[in-house]
Amino acid sequence: MASESSSSSSSSPASPASSSSFLTEPSPPHSPSLDATTSSNIDIPVLISGAGPTGLMAGLLLAKMGIRSRIIERDMAPTPDSRAVGTHARTIEILKLTDKAVYEEVGSQSWRSESMRFYFGNSLVADIKPKPSNDSEFHVPWMLAQTETVKILTDAYEKTGMGKVERGWELLDTKVVEQEQEQVEHQQAEDGTTQDVKTTTRTTSWVETTMRRAIEGTNKRKGESVVLGTVDMAGEDEDKDYEVKVVRSEYLIASDGGRSTVRHRLNIPFPGRTRDYNFILFDGHVETDLSTSHITFINGDNRHSVGMFPIRDNRVRMMLDDGTLTQEQFNAREPKTPTKEYFEKLLEETLGTLKLKVLSYNWLTYYRVNERRAAEFTHKRRIFLAGDSAHCHSPAGGQGMNTGLQDSYNLAWKIALVLNGTAPQSLLDSYNEERIPIADEIIKFSAKTLDNGVYQGWLSSNMKRMMLSIVPFLVRYLPNGRSRPPFSMLGLRYHENSVNKAHKSQHYPVTGPASIGQRAPDDILVPFTAPADTSVPRSEYLAELEEDLTDQPIPTRLYELLAFPGVFHILVFAADRLAKEKDFDCCLVKDVDHYQRIWSSRWPGLRGVLESNATSEAMMCKKMKSTPQFMVHVISSATPSSFESDPNETTTTALADREAGFGKVYIDCEGGRLHERYGFAGVSTKKAGGGIVVLRPDTHIGFRVSNVESAAWVEVDEYFGSILVN
Ligand SMILES: Cc1cc2nc3c(=O)[nH]c(=O)nc-3n(C[C@H](O)[C@H](O)[C@H](O)COP(=O)(O)OP(=O)(O)OC[C@H]3O[C@@H](n4cnc5c(N)ncnc54)[C@H](O)[C@@H]3O)c2cc1C
Known part of the structure; x- marks a missing residue:
């Protein structure tokens, strides 16, 4: 940890052009770990510039996955301006999946905006209430000033003990240092002696960042606008003393806002x-x-x-x-x-x-x-633009902060898995591939919303008035799950790529609700537990469980099972086969155990995961000491009463006694609503019913196969083999 260097400069601060004079010459890495990675000469695995919502979310997520980071922030205090005031359904979901305490705090401080009202002149033309849907726990935006969200995220991040927000530090310059490394290979000669064969092999690389802190006062330049403007590095304050540091990191997340210094320094166009x-x-x-x-x-x-x-x-x-x-x-x-x-x-x-x-x-x-979007969100697989530094648009639709938080949600698990040695560096390419189309979509949506909001002439104004007056009726009659307002961001999906792989047998339309790359649909589930009291007759126990399906409060939701940052979830949609096929139970138990054992030895997972965010009550699981990299959840569409009750068996299905994440069975609501959401509806007792869906750690669908037999498990295994380190 010797590379962090510090120096003081008086009066005339380092301009970016001269900042290289503060750089220490890179010393060769001691031992290259992964491909193109150096780990022993760095100060911090991940440096994050900018403590806005995007950077804080990235730091918090990384911490939850056991990765240390440092956040440097130019301002001495969070902006008091409200800026983003709306947190939308998808973002609320990811807050809950990331950190229950953050979710609860944001929730308790937020105002729920139950409807949107539209006036023309002094008449109220429409009062639109988004309709609740089982597909997501959330259906209206939570209203809270960005300042408060930033405070809550800062507290949560620092509480993890895995990083700190260092205020008053300004990133001046950054670059990826690449170094060819000579490797000596030992070869056995025919006569039995060992020979050294020199080969120049791997290129190691890291990020070197120059930052400074005004010893007194702030780093802000005179006359800077908080909202708009360009980076004017020449416009320095005179007569100031600065402390300058060079920090080496494996990765840099540039969440330094719309005027991003990193984007400027790397000459990434922002058209x-x-x-x-x-x-x-x-x-x-x-x-x-x-x-x-x-x-x-x-x-x-x-x-x-x-x-x-x-x-x-x-x-x-x-x-x-x-x-x-x-x-x-x-x-x-x-x-x-x-x-x-x-x-x-x-x-x-x-x-x-x-x-x-x-x-x-x-x-x-x-x-x-x-309305702008950076040409690339990634630089040499080491530096990533996220949030406003990568894209900006109008506040119409309130998407900006939400998109930034979601950038971090997409990126953090990839960085964590690569740093952990679970995934190859190439996984990081998918950040660019996936987030650029999303940014484009959001910019387009927000531009359209803005155009619709301002006066565009008599005709369009009257058309708008007419359309708005019928929307409340349309919303009321939309089928459940079809009423997601576009600003909720629940419908955003990633395309097929090296991480999202459509199975050759996929019959589902690419645009279907559960196709590859989609956000995982949510719904209500009931844990299928073995009776605690074994003296209770089986039929009585099953009847009681059946009642739970309709009882309030809701037993649990799928998303309660997914609240483990950095973990892949394998959803096994077993249709009604556990209840109807005698031999199915033991085949499934064998596959679940076999593959969980294999995967956990091949990819041991994220060491140092702090804690589960799940409500253990709802999951009915014991507290886990460490989180495995893969969790399996079996979902049955059979009602409890359809399970045959054999009085000689201790449990109805061997999987009922499992801990959550290890093949535990859940009953799908209303005879299979979640099966339907995932495209496995109507599959009944015939062999080869059901299917397996792999959810990526950011709860998007990575892979699916319409089968739960052993052959399907082989394919899931091949999927993991294709995206993780072999
Ligand atoms: C008026 C207005 C209304 C908005 N309304 C909404 C809304 O309702 N919903 C919504 O989702 N979004 C809204 N937004 C957008 C939202 O505020 C931004 O998208 C969001 O702040 C982006 O977060 P960020 O973390 O990416 O960047 P920022 O919040 O801009 O944070 C960047 C941070 O980096 C720091 N920084 C900059 N340069 C450096 C440097 N060189 N070194 C160190 N630190 C640096 C800055 O001081 C800042 O703290 C609104 C924006 C505005 C302006």
Whole structure:
């Protein structure tokens, strides 16, 4: 751990151009571990620049998987501006899967916005309530200012003891250092002597990052905008003393926001456009006749619109459409920030007869929309752009922070598995492959939402009014599971690639609900347990269990079983075969045990996993000392009463006594709703019914096979062999 070097520079700080003078010459790594990896001369496995939501989530996830990190943050304190105020269904799911305490804290501080209201002039045209669906536990956004989310994530990250947020440190420069390493091979000659054969073989690489800290005061440059702007590294503050450090890491996650220094230093293009729309953002307390517990959009008669987003205690965020301005007009505009009077006047004209009075505010600014996406999210498999540094778009639809958190959710397990020696470096390529199309989709969605929100002429305004007035009826009559609002992000999927592999026998349409790359659908399950009291007659016990299926509170959900960061989950959809086929139980037990044994010896898993996030009660499992890399869950669509009750057997199925994750059986609700969600509906007692689905650690479907016989297990084994280190 000798490579971290530190120095002080006085007065004139290191400009990026000269920052290389602070770099220590790389010393050769002592022992290369994995392909193209060095581990012994680094200071920290993962360095993260930027303690916004994206960087904190990455650090927290890595910590949960036993990987240490360091987060450097330029600002001395989190931004007080509300910024992201909506956390959507998919993000809530991943918070719960990552850290139960974070989920509970965000949940307890958040305001639930049960509906969205749309006004035209002073008439309420639509009140749209997203319909709850069994497919996800969450159906409405949770409203909480980003500042609070950042505080909760910071506390959770630091509580793991696996990393710290180092405030006041600014990343100045970074690069991937590559070094050819000579390897000496020993060969046995024919005469029995040993010869040294020199071969130049592997290239080792690591990341070298230069950072600095202003010894007094902040690193922020004068006149920097918190929302927009370009990186002006030349605009240094004079007369400041800085401490400069060079840190070596295996990986760098650049979550340093829209103006990302890393992106600039690596010359990664950030193409896109700046829209002509000009908005005023307001964050403060108001007094109003309008409900401050709903998201409200008002299309004013003055052809301006305003969106109002509840935060808490009558605090709201407003986004007021201030018309269009070219960049030149915007630059020439004076004053540079809106006055309270200007904002109130435009707001009053937009609201017409609707009443709203500003009591106080802590943020009032002009806002221009940028829609941009970095050309690459990965640099030499060592540096990863995540969050706003990789993509930015308008706040319409509230997707920005959510997408950043989901970038981290996609990336962290891949880094953890590679660092752990479980997966090859090539796994990291899938981050770029998977997140770029998602970023494009989000940018498109948010642009469309923005265009729909602002006045686009008389005809389109009336069309919008008409459409909105019928949406509440449409939502009411949508079948369960089909009412996911697009902003919930539950429908985002990854394409087939080296990690998401469609099986040759896959009959399902590529766009189906449970096709490869999709988020794993969720639903209610009931643990199938052996009776605690063995004197209870079997038939009585099964009847009681059957009652549990309809009893409240809900016994458990599939997602309760998946709350182990970094773990692959193998879902075995057994249809009704455990109840109907006498020999099926023992075949399945054999396969489950055989493959779990093989896999755990081949890929021992993430050592140092901190704890499960699952509710052990719901899982009915004992507390595990360490988490295996693979967990198997058997799901039966047979009702408990259809299991034959043999009074001589201690359990109805040998798998009922298992601990969660080791083949334990769960009963699918309503005779197979989860089977249906995963495309195994209607499969009955005929041999070869059911199927196996492999969920990646980020709960997306990686592989599926329509069969649960031994041959199917062989294919699952081949799948793991193809994506993990052999
Ligand atoms: C007005 C507004 C409203 C929004 N509303 C929503 C919403 O409702 N929902 C939603 O999901 N999103 C919303 N967003 C977007 C959301 O705020 C961003 O997408 C989110 O902050 C991105 O998180 P991040 O961690 O990637 O970047 P940031 O939050 O920008 O964090 C980057 C961090 O890196 C630090 N940093 C920068 N440079 C360096 C450096 N060189 N060295 C060290 N540290 C550095 C910064 O100080 C900062 O703390 C909104 C944004 C705005 C501006």
